Amino acid sequence: MKSTLKLALGLTSAMLASTAVSNVAHAEDLTLCWAAWDPANALVELSKDFTKETGIGMKFEFVPWTNYADRFLNELNSHGKLCDLIIGDSQWIGGAAENGHYVKLNDFFDKEKISMDDFVPATVVGYSEWPKNSPNYWALPAMGDVVGWTYRKDWFSKPELQKEFKEKYGWDLAAPATFDQLKQVAEFFQKREIDGKTVYGASIYTERGSEGITMGAMDVLYSFGFKYENPDKPYEMDGFVNSDKSVKGLEFYKALYDCCTPPGASNSYMGEGVDAFKSGQVAMHMNFAFTWPGLQKDENVGGDKIGYFANPKGPDGDQFAQLGGQGISVVSYSDKQDAALKYIKWFANKDVQAKWWSLGGYSCLNAVVKDRSFPASQPYAQTFLDSMAIVKDFWAEPSYAPLLQASQKRFHDYVVAGQGSSKDALDGLVKDWTAVFQDDGKM
């Protein structure tokens, strides 16, 4: 009996010990939160090297884009401990910094000799700094992204189409350099029969629920002369947001939607755009650069059939593009901040960044993107560089959510539903944004 008891006790102790050991082994596992998209898969692959080097395991919490903001902003607001590291959207930086969700990284960067001068300037301002243009860093630029365009190079190079286009518009059918040209190309392809199939001009952002139509409209408005505020008097928006140039820009976006998008494309964002391009429905496609590696590899539309171009110029020659992308931050509610900082340090390494680019992520490190071999490393690399040089971003204020909701409503009401005029929409937007800033006590 005694020996049986001893055996039982021994087995129990062994089991408890093994559980404890296994818990110790996993105690330092880090959870990284991000959107569920192609670059996230590349990051999983890349992070295996981190685990090999440090013994720290990586777990991932990826949420589809449509729920990404809701899910993770809820997590941060409730001071949740799910995420040790988060790759949060660029517009969250103001709220996350002011509400104490992210760990301030200045001291860590100084200690580890990580210099923000080593990163593409636009990404530092866009993803890391709050307040903007001040040396207060809350994230390391992680995934560079920008809105650009892809087009069907194989269709553009068809001799009969080239001839017809030249006769009609007087210039060679090629990637458009201005928005006027872009509209002409889109009109040319709209409802055209190509290879026995009806195709359409362009896929643009029209999504209502999250941020789609704002990203698309702003991408055009910037180059038409839209400004968020008086550069000399912050938060003064009247005459800037609703300037004559802005009004023309929004009218253009509506005209592009009305004339040249596929039927039913009234709620289209990243996924729907990719689907429209991949299924051979459209000649041109507006989307964030993160979609390009996947399209390049696509058997039906990739390879030699696809071309890329940066956002075209506006009527006055201005050329800007909507910034996407994110920085990686340490969540201040995490119990594993030291391990999380180790990950940031590892991720900032040049070799890791080079591998990040090769796997399909978009590095923001100058040493990678300014390398002589970079433009030729992928067919879209040069367009990415050109686009990143002209970026502008939406408000990154703590109140970015109501600011975004207002623009989503005003733009969709006008562009898709055709209610009111462009001027009404932008005047309404000034009114809504003013109310938000007044609520915040900033006006």
Next chain:
Amino acid sequence: MLNRTADSVARATPEPLARRVRGISDKGLAWLFISPTILLLLAINIFPLFWAIYLSFTNYRANRPNEVVKNLGFANYKRILGDQDIWIAMQTTAHFVFWTILLQTLIGFTLAWLIDRKFRGHAFWTTIILVPMMLSPAVVGNFWRFLYEPQIGLFAYAVSFVSGIPPTNIQMLSNVSLAPWSIIIVDTWMWTPYVMLICLAGLRSIPEYIYEAAEVDRASNWRQFWSITLPMALPFIMLAVLFRGIENFKMFDMVNLLTGGGPGSTTEVASITLKRQAFESWRTGYSSAFAIILFVAVFGLANIYVKALNKVKQR
């Protein structure tokens, strides 16, 4: 013998538990049993309601927990009642509630009346008709979104086949005039069987002898319908209207899945506006006030309606 049996039964009957648990009366024991449920109810229903009422008088934002919460009095309520967008959302909701209830009641009652004829195979057809109601709203929403697709959707092709209009011109979810109807069609397709079931219960509850008496009096079928069937089934129809009215006032899932409130704001019902204010704009105080207004509106209307229903039943 009888006495012995009664005695053994009495001895076998367990003592009331309360007598064994010293100091607890039967009433106390009853409270002990129901208290977990009451506590749960207080925690997940009553407390949030009172908390929401409190928040509705403040500027609280759930995404800014560190900010000082200010008491705004009735400012949120005043703002909501003066907000044109809120009134447009309420009008859109009223439009949906009216048309869905009208269509579902008409079609549901007609189907119930037909099924009540007990023709051959009526049980099979009843089951078939009930299928849409058994599906998850998420499945129905996604399924209809594909059906409505102008390029590949069967709905567009069917309408095109009948009308001759090219399918790509039938943009149910993108067209400002058609989008509200696209949701009404789906809601009617899904929930008419529910109305039918309640109406069928009403029709089956009418005693057969009343019709027999009417036959003896040589009342026509039409007269029997107006004088017997409809009045006696009316409380059931009204009950179905009440249930669907409350449900459709809160309509969210179908609108969110099909149009997301668009194009523009043409299908933005009150629940979508509420969700946007609460969880996208994070105006917690403001959205709490809006939720309270909606609650009072539904509660008030439902009460008036129930009183009318009781009057009809008493007739």
